[in-house]
Amino acid sequence: xxxxxxxxxxxxxxxxxxxxxxxxxxxxxxxxxxxxxxxxxxxxxxxxxxxxxxxxxxxxxxxxxxxxxxxxxxxxxxxxxxxxxxxxxxxxxxxxxxxxxxxxxxxxxxxxxxxxxxxxxxxxxxxxxxxxxxxxxxxxxxxxxxxxxxxxxxxxxxxxxxxxxxxxxxxxxxxxxxxxxxxxxxxxxxxxxxxxxxxxxxxxxxxxxxxxxxxxxxxxxxxxxxxxxxxxxxxxxxxxxxxxxxxxxxxxxxxxxxxxxxxxxxxxxxxxxxx
Amino acid sequence: xxxxxxxxxxxxxxxxxxxxxxxxxxxxxxxxxxxxxxxxxxxxxxxxxxxxxxxxxxxxxxxxxxxxxxxxxxxxxxxxxxxxxxxxxxxxxxxxxxxxxxxxxxxxxxxxxxxxxxxxxxxxxxxxxxxxxxxxxxxxxxxxxxxxxxxxxxxxxxxxxxxxxxxxxxxxxxxxxxxxxxxxxxxxxxxxxxxxxxxxxxxxxxxxxxxxxxxxxxxxxxxxxxxxxxxxxxxxxxxxxxxxxxxxxxxxxxxxxxxxxxxxxxxxxxxxxxxxxxxxxxxxxxxxxxxxxxxxxxxxxxxxxxxxxxxxxxxxxxxxxxxxxxxxxxxxxxx
Numbered sequence: 001x002x003x004x005x006x007x008x009x010x011x012x013x014x015x016x017x018x019x020x021x022x023x024x025x026x027x028x029x030x031x032x033x034x035x036x037x038x039x040x041x042x043x044x045x046x047x048x049x050x051x052x053x054x055x056x057x058x059x060x061x062x063x064x065x066x067x068x069x070x071x072x073x074x075x076x077x078x079x080x081x082x083x084x085x086x087x088x089x090x091x092x093x094x095x096x097x098x099x100x101x102x103x104x105x106x107x108x109x110x111x112x113x114x115x116x117x118x119x120x121x122x123x124x125x126x127x128x129x130x131x132x133x134x135x136x137x138x139x140x141x142x143x144x145x146x147x148x149x150x151x152x153x154x155x156x157x158x159x160x161x162x163x164x165x166x167x168x169x170x171x172x173x174x175x176x177x178x179x180x181x182x183x184x185x186x187x188x189x190x191x192x193x194x195x196x197x198x199x200x201x202x203x204x205x206x207x208x209x210x211x212x213x214x215x216x217x218x219x220x221x222x223x224x225x226x227x228x229x230x231x232x233x234x235x236x237x238x239x240x241x242x243x244x245x246x247x248x249x250x251x252x253x254x255x256x257x258x259x260x261x262x263x264x265x266x267x268x269x270x271x272x273x274x275x
Numbered sequence: 276x277x278x279x280x281x282x283x284x285x286x287x288x289x290x291x292x293x294x295x296x297x298x299x300x301x302x303x304x305x306x307x308x309x310x311x312x313x314x315x316x317x318x319x320x321x322x323x324x325x326x327x328x329x330x331x332x333x334x335x336x337x338x339x340x341x342x343x344x345x346x347x348x349x350x351x352x353x354x355x356x357x358x359x360x361x362x363x364x365x366x367x368x369x370x371x372x373x374x375x376x377x378x379x380x381x382x383x384x385x386x387x388x389x390x391x392x393x394x395x396x397x398x399x400x401x402x403x404x405x406x407x408x409x410x411x412x413x414x415x416x417x418x419x420x421x422x423x424x425x426x427x428x429x430x431x432x433x434x435x436x437x438x439x440x441x442x443x444x445x446x447x448x449x450x451x452x453x454x455x456x457x458x459x460x461x462x463x464x465x466x467x468x469x470x471x472x473x474x475x476x477x478x479x480x481x482x483x484x485x486x487x488x489x490x491x492x493x494x495x496x497x498x499x500x501x502x503x504x505x506x507x508x509x510x511x512x513x514x515x516x517x518x519x520x521x522x523x524x525x526x527x528x529x530x531x532x533x534x535x536x537x538x539x540x541x542x543x544x545x546x547x548x549x550x551x552x553x554x555x556x557x558x559x560x561x562x563x564x565x566x567x568x569x570x571x572x573x574x575x576x577x578x579x580x581x582x583x584x585x586x587x588x589x590x591x592x593x594x595x596x597x598x599x600x601x602x603x604x605x606x607x608x609x610x
Contacts, residue, residue, distance in 0.1 A: 024355065025356065027322070028326055029325040029326075029328055029329055029348065031328055032342075033349055034342065048544075072445055075448075076448035079445060079449060080451070080452065082453040097302065101352075113353065115538075116352055117356065119353075120546075121549070122548070125552075126367075126545050132460050132463045133464060134465040156466050159466070160466055160524060162542055203341075231566040
């Protein structure tokens with residue numbers, strides 16, 4: 001992870017490209033925003049293109065219906081309307097919805113100032129006006145390549161406007177009750193070791209264990225055995241519990257016990273266990 | 276201490292939802308203003324969400340919740356910590372008569388380079404045609420201009436009726452949109468460190484020079500001036516202004532002699548780019564109307580003296596507008 005003096009930085013992904021934009025607030029809170037890749041952005045733009053096409057067809061139908069009143073005027077209006085819609089759609093929607101077009105809203109993407117500040121109209125205008133260069137020589141090749149190569153997955157318009165496109169995920173609460181249905185946890189009989197396990201487990205390791213339990217029903221039987229054996233062996237290496245605590249406990253149950261210790265309030269769980 | 280995620284979410288979620296509701300309301304209605312109590316509450320919710328984020332990131336936690344909180348805090352951060360001037364309510368008249376000309380003058384050097392690129396192209400095109408009249412075939416991309424100028428002039432001047440009846444407005448719309456697209460491309464190509472912008476300006480100058488020399492050599496200079504000048508005195512400077520915007524962008528990217536970071540340099544000029552390109556669009560709307568309703572009519576329908584006189588008046592007004600208008604503008608515009 002790198003950070004610069006301006007209060008923003010990036011966490012690195014494969015090949016030196018950042019996966020997230022890190023912003024440090026004056027309160028000292030660091031938060032990161034997941035950067036949207038070319039595929040997600042391309043999908044959002046495809047939806048936007050469909051919206052532009054639909055709006056154009058609707059307007060043309062309307063204009064054609066009014067055409068006989070003053071053909072020249074309405075055909076001129078049609079030309080201007082098409083131009084204004086293609087050029088103004090991105091600007092208008094991103095300004096009105098604070099960095100989101102309809103496509104970006106549907107795919108939960110958002111344009112953000114690269115320093116996390118509020119978007120200004122000039123930034124939105126510049127990034128949309130530069131689409132013309134990003135689209136060269138065709139099919140967004142220049143923009144797509146810039147997006148792949150730039151550190152913050154920025155197309156040329158984003159680079160000039162100091163903007164990035166991030167993903168804004170929605171909240172999803174894990175259902176721990178379904179996951180850990182109140183079975184006896186032999187590891188809780190050793191509170192000092194349980195505390196050490198909580199201390200030594202990183203959020204990433206805890207997440208791997210939690211996600212493995214959440215998705216275990218999707219795994220092939222053999223893969224399931226191997227995966228939990230590997231994860232439990234890792235947690236065994238973090239803290240060694242006495243033989244009687246782990247005797248007869250399968251790898252999967254051991255991982256389940258670890259998740260119970262890591263994610264659940266110890267006093268509440270212990271009280272539940274006594275009941 | 277490890278966060279009890281379930282309990283933590285249950286306790287804190289109402290506060291996150293309140294903050295989200297405030298942010299949604301702000302995003303729905305950007306013009307809305309908070310009362311002091313609402314602003315205090317907003318700040319409290321922001322700080323609480325920040326503290327929650329710090330807790331959940333320090334201790335073990337569920338990544339989806341962390342990401343949700345990060346998203347929430349970042350949105351609130353953008354609202355609370357934006358220290359740049361809030362744009363005042365947009366006034367089209369003030370923008371047109373003050374902001375646009377002041378911005379043009381602030382980047383007069385870039386305008387000079389842009390004009391020079393087009394003039395070099397003009398001289399090149401004119402010389403190429405004067406030395407080799409056959410070069411017109413290569414340099415002029417428009418089929419209707421590849422024929423003999425004299426034949427075209429005699430054909431145009433023999434027309435008595437309004438041959439553009441019923442298509443003038445469409446023509447104006449086509450001229451406006453086409454030229455605006457070219458101008459946007461000229462500006463946007465500034466991102467190629469100005470090389471693309473200079474090439475577009477040069478190539479436009481070449482075509483203009485080649486056509487002009489072709490008509491001059493054919494003894495049709497009077498027709499040429501009367502045909503091109505009514506819209507050209509606005510359209511050509513508009514393209515040069517678009518080139519100016521492109522070179523301003525290129526200057527910010529290159530940053531010669533500047534100690535500011537690339538981000539700062541780009542941040543400084545983004546408003547100017549939009550001002551210049553919007554000014555270009557306004558000029559091209561006018562030029563499109565004039566090209567369709569005035570320039571395409573020739574003697575005996577419209578006397579050349581009228582068309583040339585009209586162009587002179589336009590040029591004087593344009594020069595006065597760009598050089599004098601907004602002199603009494605605020606310090607903000609001159610910054």
